[in-house]
Amino acid sequence: xxxxxxxxxxxxxxxxEAVAIRSDAGPDGAYVAGGTDLYPNMKRRQQTPKVVVGLxxxxxxxxxxxxxxxxxxGAGLLLSDVEHDPRVRAAYPGLAHAVSEISTPPxxxxxxxxxxxxxxxxxxxxxxxxxxRQAIDFCMKKDGTICWVAPGSPKCLAVQSAxxxxxxxxxxxxxxxVSRSGEREIAVEDLYRNDGIDYVTKRPDELLxxxxxxxxxxxxxxxxxxxxxxxxxxPVLSVGAAVWREGETVTKARLVxxxxxxAPVRLAAAETLLVGRKLDDESIAEAAVAAAGPSRxxxxxxxxxxxxxxxxxxxxxxxxxxxx
Ligand SMILES: Cc1cc2nc3c(=O)[nH]c(=O)nc-3n(C[C@H](O)[C@H](O)[C@H](O)COP(=O)(O)OP(=O)(O)OC[C@H]3O[C@@H](n4cnc5c(N)ncnc54)[C@H](O)[C@@H]3O)c2cc1C
Ligand code: SF4
Numbered sequence: 001x002x003x004x005x006x007x008x009x010x011x012x013x014x015x016x017e018a019v020a021i022r023s024d025a026g027p028d029g030a031y032v033a034g035g036t037d038l039y040p041n042m043k044r045r046q047q048t049p050k051v052v053v054g055l056x057x058x059x060x061x062x063x064x065x066x067x068x069x070x071x072x073x074g075a076g077l078l079l080s081d082v083e084h085d086p087r088v089r090a091a092y093p094g095l096a097h098a099v100s101e102i103s104t105p106p107x108x109x110x111x112x113x114x115x116x117x118x119x120x121x122x123x124x125x126x127x128x129x130x131x132x133r134q135a136i137d138f139c140m141k142k143d144g145t146i147c148w149v150a151p152g153s154p155k156c157l158a159v160q161s162a163x164x165x166x167x168x169x170x171x172x173x174x175x176x177x178v179s180r181s182g183e184r185e186i187a188v189e190d191l192y193r194n195d196g197i198d199y200v201t202k203r204p205d206e207l208l209x210x211x212x213x214x215x216x217x218x219x220x221x222x223x224x225x226x227x228x229x230x231x232x233x234x235p236v237l238s239v240g241a242a243v244w245r246e247g248e249t250v251t252k253a254r255l256v257x258x259x260x261x262x263a264p265v266r267l268a269a270a271e272t273l274l275v276g277r278k279l280d281d282e283s284i285a286e287a288a289v290a291a292a293g294p295s296r297x298x299x300x301x302x303x304x305x306x307x308x309x310x311x312x313x314x315x316x317x318x319x320x321x322x323x324x
Contacts (some may be wrong), residue, residue: 002129004044011054013216015178015209016062018053023180023205028078032075032091032209033061033112036103037119045130047118047138059311061114061209071213075114078286080105082113094212094221094322098167101225104232114208117165117175117188121158121196121262125149141197149300156196158299159236159259165192166258168211168302169222169266176210179201189256192263198263219244219252222322224315226259228302235259236301241319243279250274255287260261260308262298267291270316279324288317290305 012018022029030036030049033056041047055061061076064085071087082088083099102108102116125148126133126141135280138144140156147153169189174184186201187215188211193201202208238258244251253274255267270290278282295312297305 004039004042005045005048007042007050007052009052009054011057013057013167014206015058015061018055019178019180019205019207021051022053022065022207022275025053027204029053029204030077033115034078034107034110034120036111037115041120044128044133046126055114067212069215073113075112075117075208075209075210078115079103079108079111079113079116079170083108091216092171092221093247094223094242095164095171095213096238098163098223099223101223101235107232113164113211116162117168117208117211118200118202119162121156121199122147122161123156123158123196125300126158133160134146147212149233149298156262157300158196158199158262159298159301160192160199160261160263161234161236161259161301163223163225163238163258164236166264167221167242167254168236168240168265169256170240170242170254171219171221172214172242172254173199174212174214175208176212177206178209179203179206183209189264189266194261194263196262218246220323222319224319224322226303226308226311226315233302236303237295237297237311237315239312239315239319240264241316241323243274243320243323245279250277250279250283253287255291255319257291257295257312259301260295260312263296267294267316269293273275274320279320284317284320287320288313291316 028050061074063074225235226237240256253271256266270287297308299305
């Protein structure tokens with residue numbers, strides 16, 4: 001049985017208190033929400049914080065509301081709360097569907113929206129217990145120096161694998177970050193960096209408090225996910241798609257891949273191909289072909305990376321087909 005290492009646990013009740021404790025802890029600290037990602041990582045000694053700041057008692061983080069016509073979702077909302085929220089289901093069905101594809105019902109009753117956005121990147125050489133990783137002399141992401149996926153690579157290529165992220169970026173959602181020095185709102189897209197180790201632009205002391213969804217007018221979004229087992233599995237290729245229309249004409253489109261790099265990948269060429277046209281079999285087929293180019297999965301998750309690349313066009317076609 002894998003045991004957690006020793007650590008000091010704090011259970012603040014307000015955002016201000018949580019931010020202060022985390023800030024004082026410095027590099028030894030970590031936030032934990034549902035713990036469905038952090039605690040297994042701690043058991044495998046991939047993350048070893050000495051101070052853990054629990055967020056589950058911070059009620060302010062578990063609220064949903066409305067501001068300037070935008071739906072605000074607290075980062076501490078359980079995934080199952082987001083999945084079943086009638087406002088999310090009615091106005092943002094693509095997001096509700098993405099959340100419903102995460103893991104299993106018991107884990108969605110524990111895991112939070114914020115924890116999902118900040119999920120650690122994944123790799124077959126890293127998602128292993130300590131002894132397994134020790135046997136291969138570890139890797140650059142933790143305790144080692146080399147990348148076993150691409151030994152010549154100067155950076156870790158572990159994969160962005162959170163289900164909500166591609167569809168939130170496609171929708172143009174924003175994130176609110178709070179620290180002792182104040183708050184800042186950024187596009188969810190700008191939260192990610194293409195580096196498997198340093199994969200978020202959020203400072204370690206910053207608390208993600210809210211995800212802000214855009215007004216639900218004139219656009220629709222969808223999500224498609226490739227995984228081995230339908231019952232539960234992380235995505236090894238995923239597509240978030242959003243299309244804005246006036247009448248039948250597409251005025252804007254956003255297509256985002258997950259599961260193929262350390263950050264989500266925008267498909268700019270495919271997006272451009274859709275604008276000014278009707279969303280039909282012909283425009284979708286052209287966009288789907290253009291989507292395959294920027295999809296460069298590595299050999300570090302389930303399935304052959306060549307097959308995952310090949311599947312990109314099919315999954316983009318399916319995600320756009322959901323929006324016709
Ligand atoms: C068996 C299994 C299957 C899974 N399948 C999937 C899947 O299919 N798809 C998927 O996307 N995920 C999957 N997960 C991962 C995980 O359950 C979800 O991503 C979940 O949403 C994580 O949320 P959490 O609250 O438990 O995160 P935690 O473990 O509490 O935190 C995750 C990270 O986010 C940080 N963090 C959390 N909240 C905040 C905040 N408000 N501000 C700043 N930092 C914060 C933590 O410090 C930590 O680094 C799976 C996990 C398991 C164990
Ligand atoms: S991509 Fe390379 S460095 Fe990153 S976790 Fe995998 S083996 Fe380690």
